[in-house]
Amino acid sequence: AQSVTQPDIHITVSEGASLELRCNYSYGATPYLFWYVQSPGQGLQLLLKYFSGDTLVQGIKGFEAEFKRSQSSFNLRKPSVHWSDAAEYFCAVGGRTGGGNKLTFGTGTQLKVEL
Amino acid sequence: DADVTQTPRNRITKTGKRIMLECSQTKGHDRMYWYRQDPGLGLQLIYYSFDVKDINKGEISDGYSVSRQAQAKFSLSLESAIPNQTALYFCATSDGIGRGNEQFFGPGTRLTVL
Numbered sequence: 001a002q003s004v005t006q007p008d009i010h011i012t013v014s015e016g017a018s019l020e021l022r023c024n025y026s027y028g029a030t031p032y033l034f035w036y037v038q039s040p041g042q043g044l045q046l047l048l049k050y051f052s053g054d055t056l057v058q059g060i061k062g063f064e065a066e067f068k069r070s071q072s073s074f075n076l077r078k079p080s081v082h083w084s085d086a087a088e089y090f091c092a093v094g095g096r097t098g099g100g101n102k103l104t105f106g107t108g109t110q111l112k113v114e115l
Numbered sequence: 116d117a118d119v120t121q122t123p124r125n126r127i128t129k130t131g132k133r134i135m136l137e138c139s140q141t142k143g144h145d146r147m148y149w150y151r152q153d154p155g156l157g158l159q160l161i162y163y164s165f166d167v168k169d170i171n172k173g174e175i176s177d178g179y180s181v182s183r184q185a186q187a188k189f190s191l192s193l194e195s196a197i198p199n200q201t202a203l204y205f206c207a208t209s210d211g212i213g214r215g216n217e218q219f220f221g222p223g224t225r226l227t228v229l
């Protein structure tokens with residue numbers, strides 16, 4: 001069964017500082033990987049996705065993530081955080097076969113940005 | 116206009132009442148999903164549908180039912196609401212496994228059961 005672990009429930013960073021949110025997945029083959037962001041009172045917006053090819057993927061709002069097969073990780077990074085990045089971030093894994101009919105989400109990381 | 120819409124956006128109801136949450140999409144996607152979100156638990160899949168005639172249970176379907184009235188419409192019902200169904204409910208759509216099942220979400224419905 002596929003699963004996702006986001007080990008950090010809350011993270012606080014200062015505006016302008018770099019950010020890394022951790023995501024570890026479990027899946028029997030090469031997965032599809034996603035990062036979504038949820039701003040307060042909003043739905044989930046896709047930040048970026050990995051399907052194949054280059055393991056460093058670029059997303060919206062200056063975010064990037066790196067797929068590391070050996071570590072089963074897909075960590076989200078941003079070099080300089082803005083106050084508007086405060087939100088909850090969800091990592092998700094999907095599959096390429098029948099199990100890919102659905103996404104499995106992590107429990108989320110709440111990001112707080114200090115001015 | 117939003118691609119995935121949910122009505123109502125907020126609802127307060129009482130224990131034992133029947134509630135229907137509605138989802139409509141203009142993306143032309145075949146696949147639609149219902150999730151609930153609870154603090155600290157992420158998103159849990161309730162039901163999903165690959166087309167009008169194909170409906171499947173997710174991880175937490177007990178106490179819920181769904182109806183796929185058309186390709187664009189997917190409703191979630193709570194036949195007899197209970198307080199632990201208080202949560203944020205999301206509808207999502209996708210165009211299939213070929214895109215890794217990338218899903219597009221509605222704005223959510225906040226349901227409170229008293």
